[in-house]
Structures are given as C-alpha cells and as structure tokens.
Amino acid sequence: MRISQLFKIALYSVWSNKIRSFLTMLGIIIGISSVIILVGMGAGAEKEISDQISSLGTNLITVSLTKTATIDDGDLKEISSKPGIKAISPQISSNNVNVKAGSKTSTTTIEASNAAYAEVKSYTVSSGRFISDRDVENRYNVLVIGTETANNIFGTANVVGETMYVNGIQFKIIGVLKSAGTSTTGSSDDKIILPISTAQRILQTSTISTYYVEAKSQAEVDTAMSYLKMFLNKKYGINNLAISTTTDTYYRVLSQTSLLTTATSTTKSMSNMLSGVAAISLLVGGIGIMNIMLVSVIERTKEIGTRKAIGAKRRTILAQFLIEAAIVSGIGGLLGVLIGYAGAYISETFFATSIVISSNIVVAAFAFSVIVGLIFGIYPADKASKLNPIDALRYE
Amino acid sequence: MSEISNNDYLIKINNVEKIYKMGNGTFKAIENVNLTISKGEYVAIVGPSGAGKSTLMNIIGCLDNASAGEYFLDGVDTKCSDNKLAEIRNKKIGFIFQNYNLISKLSILDNVSLPLLYLGYTNKAAREKAKSQLEKVGLGTHIKHKPTELSGGQMQRVAIARALVTNPQIILADEPTGALDSKSGEEVLKILEDLNVEGNTIIIITHDRDIAEHAKRLITVRDGHVTSDEMTCKGATA
Numbered sequence: 001m002r003i004s005q006l007f008k009i010a011l012y013s014v015w016s017n018k019i020r021s022f023l024t025m026l027g028i029i030i031g032i033s034s035v036i037i038l039v040g041m042g043a044g045a046e047k048e049i050s051d052q053i054s055s056l057g058t059n060l061i062t063v064s065l066t067k068t069a070t071i072d073d074g075d076l077k078e079i080s081s082k083p084g085i086k087a088i089s090p091q092i093s094s095n096n097v098n099v100k101a102g103s104k105t106s107t108t109t110i111e112a113s114n115a116a117y118a119e120v121k122s123y124t125v126s127s128g129r130f131i132s133d134r135d136v137e138n139r140y141n142v143l144v145i146g147t148e149t150a151n152n153i154f155g156t157a158n159v160v161g162e163t164m165y166v167n168g169i170q171f172k173i174i175g176v177l178k179s180a181g182t183s184t185t186g187s188s189d190d191k192i193i194l195p196i197s198t199a200q201r202i203l204q205t206s207t208i209s210t211y212y213v214e215a216k217s218q219a220e221v222d223t224a225m226s227y228l229k230m231f232l233n234k235k236y237g238i239n240n241l242a243i244s245t246t247t248d249t250y251y252r253v254l255s256q257t258s259l260l261t262t263a264t265s266t267t268k269s270m271s272n273m274l275s276g277v278a279a280i281s282l283l284v285g286g287i288g289i290m291n292i293m294l295v296s297v298i299e300r301t302k303e304i305g306t307r308k309a310i311g312a313k314r315r316t317i318l319a320q321f322l323i324e325a326a327i328v329s330g331i332g333g334l335l336g337v338l339i340g341y342a343g344a345y346i347s348e349t350f351f352a353t354s355i356v357i358s359s360n361i362v363v364a365a366f367a368f369s370v371i372v373g374l375i376f377g378i379y380p381a382d383k384a385s386k387l388n389p390i391d392a393l394r395y396e
Numbered sequence: 397m398s399e400i401s402n403n404d405y406l407i408k409i410n411n412v413e414k415i416y417k418m419g420n421g422t423f424k425a426i427e428n429v430n431l432t433i434s435k436g437e438y439v440a441i442v443g444p445s446g447a448g449k450s451t452l453m454n455i456i457g458c459l460d461n462a463s464a465g466e467y468f469l470d471g472v473d474t475k476c477s478d479n480k481l482a483e484i485r486n487k488k489i490g491f492i493f494q495n496y497n498l499i500s501k502l503s504i505l506d507n508v509s510l511p512l513l514y515l516g517y518t519n520k521a522a523r524e525k526a527k528s529q530l531e532k533v534g535l536g537t538h539i540k541h542k543p544t545e546l547s548g549g550q551m552q553r554v555a556i557a558r559a560l561v562t563n564p565q566i567i568l569a570d571e572p573t574g575a576l577d578s579k580s581g582e583e584v585l586k587i588l589e590d591l592n593v594e595g596n597t598i599i600i601i602t603h604d605r606d607i608a609e610h611a612k613r614l615i616t617v618r619d620g621h622v623t624s625d626e627m628t629c630k631g632a633t634a
Contacts, residue, residue: 005513016501306497309459310558311486311514313479389459393497 001316010324014331017296024292025332027285028369032336035278035365036357037343042271043361044354049263053256058218059086060120060256061225063211067250069235071208079213079231080116084223086216087116090208092199099153099192101164106152109191110166112199113212120214123193128160128175135174135195142198144175148189166192169202221255228253285332286372293325293380297387304384305392318385325377326370333369337362405468406565406597407433407456412465414451425451426620429465433599435565438592440611440628441601448620450570453601457491457568458484470565486514490559494571496551498543504530504554505539511562529557533587549580556587560596567591569600573607585610 014021079088092112099108118130135142147157162173180188215224236250344355409431416423426448443449454460458481467474498507512522530536533553543551573581592598608614612631616624
C-alpha cells in the first residue's frame with residue numbers, strides 16, 4: 001500500500017471523529033502553545049536585560065571601593081595611561097536632591113564626575129555642552145540637565161543658559177542631555193550632572209567610592225581589568241598571594257560583560273524552568289494521545305480484522321495507526337503554534353510583555369509534537385497490528 | 397511429496413490438525429482432515445456449530461495456520477509468515493462473511509477498492525476497477541453510499557464485489573445468507589451460483605442443509621472430522 005493512501009486513510013479517520021480528535025489534540029495544543037509563549041517570554045526578558053546592559057556600553061568597567069582610599073588626580077592620570085584603558089571617571093551620586101527654578105521644585109538625582117564621564121557613560125548633549133576639565137578645576141556652579149528634570153521644573157527642555165537652584169545653591173545650565181528613555185531602574189532622563197569638585201562641596205563629602213573606566217575596546221576589557229586590579233592591590237598594599245580571598249573586602253571591579261553574564265544566566269535558568277514545565281504538559285498531551293489511540297484500537301478491532309482478512313499486512317496496520325497518531329499530534333502542534341503566536345501577540349499588545357519567538361523554537365516544538373505522537377502511537381499501533389484477524393473478526 | 401502433484405488441485409489438505417490452548421489443557425478443533433478441491437468446484441462445508449467448520453474455514457482462508465499437517469493452496473505451501481499469509485489472503489482468497497464486515501465509515505466504493513489498495517493499485521485504478529465490480533452486482537448507482545445506508549442484501553452484494561475485485565482463486569463464504577431474509581438470501585445464492593458457472597471456485601460454510609444443497613459437493617464435518625464427502629443432486633446432474 002502506498003504511503004499517500006495511508007495518509008488519506010488516517011486523515012479520513014481523524015476527520016470522521018472530529019470532536020474526539022480535537023480533544024486528543026488539546027493536550028498537544030496547550031503544550032506547544034505554552035512552550036512557544038513561555039520560551040518566548042524568557043527570550044524576551046533576556047533580550048530586554050541584555051539590551052539595557054549593553055546600552056550602558058559594553059566597554060564599561062565599574063570599580064567600587066569598599067574601603068576608602070585616596071586616589072588623586074595623578075593616580076587617575078596613571079590609570080588612564082595603562083594599556084587597554086581609554087578613560088577613567090570618578091563618580092559621586094546622590095538621590096533626592098531638591099532642584100528649583102522659578103516657583104517650581106522637584107527632586108532628582110545628582111551624578112557628579114569629570115569631562116571624560118560623557119564618553120565613559122556614552123552620554124551626549126542635545127544642546128549646549130558637557131562639563132569640561134576647567135569646570136572641575138574651578139568648581140564652577142554649572143550643570144548638565146536631563147530632559148525629564150528640565151521638563152519638570154521649566155516645562156521645556158530648551159533651557160541652556162537658564163539659572164536653577166540645587167539644594168538652594170544657584171547653578172547655571174550649560175547643557176541638556178539627549179533623552180535615553182526609560183529602563184527598569186527608572187527614567188534615565190531624570191538627573192543632573194555636576195562637576196565632581198562642585199558636588200563634593202555642596203554634598204559635603206570628599207570620599208569617592210565609584211569609578212567608571214572605559215576600555216579601549218570590548219576585547220581589551222580583561223586586560224584593562226587586570227591592570228586596574230594590579231593598581232588597586234598596590235594602592236591597598238595587598239599581598240598578591242592572597243588576592244582571591246581578600247580583595248572583595250577592599251574593592252570590586254566589574255565589567256558590563258560580567259553583569260550581562262550574571263543577568264542572562266538568571267533569565268536563562270528561568271526560561272529553562274518554564275520550558276521544563278511546558279515539556280511536561282507536552283508529555284501529558286502525548287499520554288492523552290496514547291490513551292485515545294488505545295481506545296480507538298479496541299473500538300476498531302473489527303475494522304482491523306476486516307482489513308487484515310482482505311490483505312492488510314501487519315506493517316500496513318502499524319503504519320496506518322502510527323500515521324494517525326502523528327497526524328493528530330501534528331495538527332495539534334500546528335494549532336498550538338498558531339495559538340502561541342496569537343497569545344504572544346495579545347500579551348505584547350495588551351500587557352507590554354516582551355516576547356521573542358525564534359523560528360527555531362517553532363520548528364522544534366512542531367517537530368517535537370509529531371515525535372511525541374509517533375512515540376506514544378507506537379504502543380497502540382503495535383497492539384492493533386498484532387491483532388489476530390480471526391479474533392478481531394469475531395469481536396463484537 | 398513433490399509440488400507438481402499438488403498443483404493438480406487448487407486446495408490440497410493433508411492430515412491437518414488444529415489444537416487450541418484452553419486454559420491449562422488443549423482442545424483439538426479439527427483432526428486428521430484430508431481434503432482436495434479442484435478449480436471450478438462449488439463446495440459446501442456443513443456441520444453443526446462446534447463441529448470445527450469455522451476452524452477449517454480459517455485454515456482454508458489462510459486466517460490461521462494449522463498446528464500440524466500440510467495445506468497447499470494453488471500449489472503453494474501455506475506454512476509461512478504472517479506477511480505472506482496476508483498476501484495470499486489479498487490475492488487468492490475472497491471472503492464473504494455472515495455479517496458482511498464492511499468498514500462502516502467508508503463509502504461502498506472505498507470498501508471495494510480497499511483490497512486493491514493493499515495490492516498496490518493507485519487510487520484511480522482501484523476505484524475504476526471497484527466501480528465496475530459494483531456495477532456487476534447491481535450497485536453501480538450506490539457507490540457513494542455508506543454501508544449503513546444499504547439493506548442487508550445490498551451489503552452482502554458489496555461484500556461479494558469486494559471479494560471478487562482482486563480476481564481470487566477461491567471465494568470463501570461463511571454463512572453468507574445467515575443474516576438475510578430468504579429473498580435476499582436467494583439473491584446472494586444466485587449470484588454465487590452464477591459466479592461458479594463463470595468458472596469461479598466457491599466454498600460455502602453453513603450449518604443449513606437447504607443452503608448447502610445449492611452447492612455441487614457437500615462436505616460434512618462433525619467433531620473435528622470430515623464424516624462425509626459427496627455430490628449433491630445439483631452436482632450429480634451437472
């Protein structure tokens with residue numbers, strides 16, 4: 001018997017038991033659509049996080065000092081001359097500072113640094129200019145403002161040259177930052193950037209515990225990091241032999257790449273877990289197929305006997321039932337893919353969940369559903385093919 | 397025994413025995429059966445229920461293998477694999493069952509096409525042949541109907557068409573009129589008789605002597621043995 005004819009017989013059998021076939025498919029449909037949606041959600045979350053982190057610059061290295069150490073301008077010059085290092089910026093930040101212009105007030109965040117900070121953090125100004133070395137040397141009361149902060153207190157972002165007050169002290173606005181959008185950590189546009197020396201004075205602090213370092217390229221991040229560690233070890237007088245156990249209590253050096261790896265490994269393990277749950281539902285779907293196929297074999301005992309009496313071979317019966325199981329699960333898989341896409345569309349449009357569906361997952365899920373059908377079809381099909389035609393014909 | 401001598405007969409059964417396992421013991425359904433049937437014969441196998449005639453039919457129809465003895469069908473030893481038996485059933489034997497055994501989900505055209513599909517025909521060729529076979533039994537206008545939409549006599553005619561469609565050497569009818577009223581029964585018997593006149597070998601299994609009288613040769617089975625093998629009136633006059 002030809003394969004195409006077997007397919008026809010199997011399709012006909014699936015079609016003539018529409019409701020039962022659909023109920024059989026249900027497990028597979030739910031399994032496949034949840035695989036697609038859940039894996040898509042995982043991939044979406046992963047992408048969102050990695051986009052955020054790499055938008056900060058993949059060349060960026062963060063140094064945080066746990067124990068205070070004095071790193072003076074000479075030290076900064078020395079560090080920026082090390083191989084692999086392009087620039088270094090000290091940073092002080094403070095939340096909830098009061099800003100005021102005219103009668104409007106607001107609270108915002110101060111980020112204070114030097115001229116290199118723009119490059120290190122990939123900030124650009126949309127109008128005016130960024131902080132210069134002269135501003136830092138002379139402790140000028142100037143600042144660069146984020147668009148949201150500007151809008152909050154001026155009602156416009158066109159504010160270069162205006163005067164505003166930070167914690168009651170008068171500042172001149174020299175530039176407006178280009179909008180960077182909103183991230184999970186809040187708006188990136190609600191901040192003001194001050195020369196670090198000015199900020200030390202108005203915040204009354206001299207300790208700088210955070211430094212941002214830009215590596216020359218992503219490939220040189222590791223080199224830059226090891227030079228930074230060597231420098232810091234010398235600074236703190238740490239014995240090289242004991243680095244691994246003691247450095248953490250003095251300082252931490254983190255690259256964006258290592259942040260990225262940590263973040264994505266978290267979301268990866270989450271999406272693996274989700275896929276596991278979905279795979280279990282597929283397994284249950286497969287068992288459902290086996291169940292119904294077994295019932296179907298018993299129900300069609302007489303038909304099988306008749307087919308055998310008029311010349312169907314064992315392998316023909318086996319193939320007929322296997323193909324039937326594969327068709328049921330294959331159609332279930334297709335419907336599952338469609339529902340998966342629909343579900344992804346709905347949750348993206350209405351719940352703003354980022355879902356990334358890769359075609360690999362769709363193909364794999366569909367192939368898996370057919371394989372599930374074949375595997376769980378084997379036992380019922382084998383049972384059907386082994387029926388003795390005499391017993392089968394006599395079966396009532 | 398050489399194969400050439402077996403070729404003289406369409407069916408040659410030597411000392412066939414069939415033993416069934418029943419719980420712990422065994423049950424001999426037929427024993428020591430010797431039988432030869434030539435091409436073109438019209439044979440009735442009769443006997444009360446439990447006499448072993450169904451077992452004999454299963455063996456003749458290659459639905460089952462004998463436990464002991466030999467059975468040559470058209471010169472070929474039937475002691476072979478399941479697959480080979482399926483092929484023999486497909487090509488050489490046409491079954492007609494008491495309860496028709498049509499596949500209720502398929503149209504009668506598809507039912508009659510099925511043996512041809514198992515034989516390797518294309519859909520188109522199978523349907524053409526099945527259609528002309530259905531026309532021969534007078535159902536050419538019903539080909540799209542499902543079996544359940546037909547009367548018992550019509551269903552049995554579909555079964556006959558299905559049995560004939562592969563041009564088998566033997567037509568094996570198991571109580572073909574058992575489920576029919578007497579008028580439809582007569583019709584079916586008439587068709588079988590006509591088929592025999594056309595040269596087909598027909599074996600009919602029945603418990604009803606009146607039906608058996610339609611055949612030319614009457615084989616009686618009792619307690620697993622062939623107790624008589626004789627010509628009927630029809631056989632004698634023919």
